Amino acid sequence: WVMIDTIAGAKSSAIIYSIAETAKANNLKPYDYFEYLLTEIPKHLDDTDRSFLDDLLPWSPSLPENCRKPDKNEVK
Template identity: 45%
Template sequence: MLYTLVENARANELDVYEYLKYLLIEMPNNHHLEDPSVIDSLLPWSKELPEQCHLKRNRKKCLKH
């Protein structure tokens, strides 16, 4: 399951560390068991993810070289 999270984060151009940290902080604090639709906001393609989860453009360029 962790591998899937990491690869989906990469495929959606997320900072894997920041995304996983965000999930570990948010999951215990939300009510996803009572309302499963909360999970949608945590998916790697969600537009509701905080900015720190997204790769910075300059950083991506550095990684390619």
């Protein structure tokens, strides 16, 4: 939490919290979602076309199932 004492640290924390809360609002598991983002984004660092980002958004239907919370209404 030492980093939050700076303006840049506070801004970074706000971004991370926003991503985590948006993931929760879209029925994702935040840890798994962050893990997925941190493995997928580096694969595209040399891309000039940023359209791959659409598939990484929390509401994207193409996210892997392990990022999603189980549906409570689903019958097992």
